[in-house]
Amino acid sequence: MLASPVHYNPDVETVTVEEGRTIDKLNETFDTILKTVAEDSGHAVRSVHAKAHGILEGVLRIDADLPPELAQGLFATPGEHKVYLRLSTNAGDILPDAVSLPRGLALKVLDVAGERLPDAEGTTQNFIFVNGTVFQAPNADKFLGSLKLLAGTTDRAEGLKVAASTVLRGVNKALHAVGIDSPTIGALGGAPNVDPLGETYYSVTPFRYGDHIAKFSVAPVAPALTALTGTEIYASGRPNAIRETVQSEMRGIEGVWEFRVQLCRDLERQPVEDPTVEWDEAEAPFQRVGLITVRPQDSWEPGRVQAVDEGMRFSVWTGLAAHRPLGNINRARNAPYKHSAAFRERFNGCPIHEPAGGDRAGG
Template sequence: MSAIALDTPVRYTPAVEEVQPDEAATIAQLNETFDVVLDTTARDYGHAVRAVHAKAHAIIEGTLTIDADLPPELAQGLFSSPGEHKVLMRISTNPGDILDDAISLPRGMAIKVFDVDGERLPGAEGRTQDFIMVNGNVFQAKSADKFLGNLKLLASTTDKAEGGKKVLSAALRGVTSALGAVGVESATLNTLGGAPNVDPLGETYYSATPFRYGDHIAKFSLVPVAPGLKERTGAIIDTAGDRDAIRHTVRDELRSIAGEWEFRVQLARDLERQPVEDATVEWDEEEAPFIRVATIRAAPQDSWDDARVGEVNEHLRFSIWTGLAAHQPLGNINRARRDTYRHSADYRARVNGCPIHEPA
């Protein structure tokens, strides 16, 4: 651990955020663009699905155990006292349409922690804390207006022929592999279909964007530590002839694997080097290390139990703005996500005639 990593973590104040005057207009355009995706997929499927991460691959039930005797800077918010909480975990890929798994895209991990008490974020219902992560440690766009441009491109490809997407994905995987050989990773290429078609159980997931962590500022990660999960790190899933190969592979694996992941926190120590407003900047782990604050464990189970899948996919939403004020999302990208997540959930509720709710 470097000397920089031993410095005192940055204290949170509202001044760490720099709200831009055009953010409301950008958010309105984001919602309009998401509506293109939502309208198209609802028409195709006869049923509204999520605007992003529409295709789930597994729904896992587990327990989050918060570490005892955490130092003061880590004993914050949800993690301020040891204890156990039920969790639901949803593994997905990021488009708003439900594609053949041969079109390889970044993996997502959404976590809902139950029975969480404390001051809530504005509009946050219930007693849950949500964490939403992807298997990449930076966001694809610096700001919401830049993300809007990417989203318009993705919206224009919604409902287009899967055959062409498969060819493009295979070509982009080749480009990504070549870049990886020289130590370069492109979040944009991954988002367009160039991500390696890896087993999601072996992946490390990141919040990618920063959050308030009580008195401090942090990013989060979820790291597989069970031997059965670590064996799957980097494993490529064969999708030939099976459009739901990821679901089937994960389901088979989790019937016998006891899952265990470490939930880790990366505290910002220098806002110049670990900025709040630019989510494309990687926070160097030598300067700001990830440290475990909790463990999630899941017994072997059926990860595609019909009742559980139906409840999570149809009745629940995951949002970074569902949770404690102590874990307020920070930065331009996160501020934009507050309204767009709710917009997508409200659309699903309206079109499907099925209320979206937080568990009691």
């Protein structure tokens, strides 16, 4: 028997006095990355997950007849919403795909009704995922230390990064063979160079889920996608190998992913403040609440790339109060995400906005 879901209340979070200073330092470090890349390339990109591999347009269908514990927030009302998906890797500079990094999936759900988070513009609900079950640092202060190291290598020694990634992939495979997974090695370039269309993605951090607390996941279920799970992309000498592969595959694939919710059932065993702790699925299983469907399309159609990759931002703080981001890492994401988007907007002279359902982003 599963334990009942924990009920949300503000006391599940523990806010420390140091957080404000850490967030200021995160902004400063992200500035280093943003300015270095913009000055070197003449174009500003995101401070994390800068390189996109595909921009997709689809539909999220929310399941009907969900039990009360799952019929919360966005998922309380069955129906369809237009969505945009952005596939990426997590570096803050544009690297050749031979540097293999964890995959990211950003999801923007359009025309979502309900009370908004403070300063959340528009009517969209944003979700951000990676293809790993835990975050690389337990809190924002530890993450800041890692980010400073990465900032020092931004736009430098590209050839060394490619060579180091090859070595680190070998180390990671050896560790995996003996049952050890290392998010740190993956973040440094040792992640398997897998096809992003076959991956399962996780929010890794918790969120309010209406009356409850949850983590989220997006998992491929269409056979054409699951056939790609674990498939590695050969990227030597092909700087945009992932983008080219996704573009070729999506021309003939109807992609279907389940949107899944993992309800917190024990605050000790499924903590809110430490995202390095994986919530055991035997104790807190993921449960389906909807399906994302993406028709065959050109995943790098210029109009859509311009509208979404350049003209939009993805932030976990853009959405409903019912899905408030929880925990130290999520609290530290708010200001830097806005800071990064504002820098891109200024440098590129390209307004960033939240779309509505009637908007048409390219093909």
